[in-house]
Amino acid sequence: MSKVQLSNVTKTYPNGAEAVRGVDMEVESGEFIVFVGPSGCGKSTLLRMVAGLESVTDGQIQIDDRLINDVSPADRDVAMVFQNYALYPHMTVHGNMSYGLKNRGMPKQEINAKVVEAAKMLKIEDFLDRQPNQLSGGQRQRVAMGRAIVREPKVFLFDEPLSNLDAKLRVQMRIEIKRLQRRMNVTSIYVTHDQTEAMTLADRLAVINEGKIEQMGAPIELYNNPATLFVASFIGSPQINLLPAMFDGQYLSSGDLKLEGFVDLPQSKELVLGIRPDELRLSDDGQFPMRVDIVEQHGSDNLIYGAILGAEQESDEETEFCFKTSQDMLPELESNLTLGFDVDRALVFHKDTGERLR
């Protein structure tokens, strides 16, 4: 049970790359924090600074009010699970799991008990004598988890631990990680670019963009109330539908479309209207005429992609919307639908600053 505190943490690599630019964050005891963001936004760098594998250019990192900027990785009492597992290839599973404890001078019997217990928890007790190259990807992943668990660290760090697994195993491990974390109640920081992992695992989600935290909060809060255009378009799958628009005091207009019901928006500024795919519905007096391009059947629901006719176009391409509906809705390709939305649920952003206006 430990707090992690980052204050104004900054990382500039020797080649001048500014990977992290002033991050402030407080992670509560036992909390599960997930970092998401596009590739290259600095998630891994931030995590590795907490691990001690990357030096801190500026700012402070504290665990339980102890400044750890210059503490060596082994002395920070954190454990990390790597994307490629990073198992020691010349040691058995037992050796891999016990290595960290042995180096900390724990008595052999105690180590053994801990390893066996963790192995049982992860269902790898039958493989303890095998070497990593005799295990499947999923089993290696479990060993990597086991190596972290036996240490009973103050903080767990995960850097995309599931991204090398197939889809089914990923879901299984995701649930298992959540269960383990609940059971052990260890403060955890988890890096991923997987939407579902981020939404389902996190107590709180930090959306990172260009080395800064764009917004932090409960996943559902970020989904419903994104603070910026970036967060709105990053969180949610399928992605939020975006429409370039202008407000003239009466209508929010986009190309030939005139949308009613919007008030209190800045006039003659470029705006962006955002509507989640599941907020759209079929309605004869709806606001959007759509030409169906693609229908994806996902089982319980269908995703219908199509061009919004008459909408303002960004560059040459027509503005595409995604409409999430039930499995029995199967329109012909090239047919036209009319879609409506609830003005109260629509999001409006400032195009240039990305700031949310309503």
Add this chain to the structure above:
Amino acid sequence: MKRVQFEHSAIPYLFVAPQIVIIVIFFLWPAAQAIYQSFLLEDAWGLSSQFVWFRNYADTILSESWLQAAGFTLVFSTLVTFLSLSLALLLAVKANEVIRGASTYKTTLMWAYAIAPPVAGLMGNLMFNPLIGDLYKFFNAIGWDFNHKLDSFDAGFVVVLISVWKQVSVNFIFFLSGLQGIPKSVNEASMMDCRSPTRRFWTITFPLLAPTTFFLMVINITYAFFETFGIIDTTTRGAPGGATNTLVFKVFQDGFRGADLGGSSAQSVVLMLIVLALTVVQFRFIERKVHY
């Protein structure tokens, strides 16, 4: 159980034929010649020879000079192998840590690789020349009564030094690439598991380099046995009094300088057996421990 039989054709044999011809002409034939010669005793003018069974073996192997050479070879190859491996490993580990100017550093260390053993020997000769040799003067200046022409320890020192220097660069290249083959994340994981860098080296890095080390050990022993011939021939030539004779150099000395073909052949055969035994030991007992 019935085996699947493929139709026989001559083509596979045709393909392996060149290889077999090469092995026969350059390896089996000379070996057979050596074995045959080792049983013969030639008269002083090389006009007639006589079959003498194992007399050549008894004469040479039991001779004091052969035993001396065998002893020196043992010490010499152990020292050369051990020193050049450990020095190269140390340099490779340090070079691997360098970030700035790494390539200059590495290239400099690899240079000696391009030098042939006899040339290395000649360079050593210059450096240890009593009149102009800097190292010769240096050792004498620091109070070591150094004279490799007279003192057998000093002579041994010279050949070991040159042989090690010549071999370090090869080992360095292999160790460096071995080190770079260790995944970065494995090193990082070990940094989180173990505080002490020394302990990390011996528990993670060194075991992961074991296949490289084993391979290099075989290469280095072979080098110390055979290739150092060029170095010895251009420096001490076995002097003083045969103190720096390796077995290979002695075969050459007795056969070509001493014109004792039978004795020299007998020595070669024994040398072959020693190498065979060494190879078996290496692969049977050591290799088993290094692969993971």
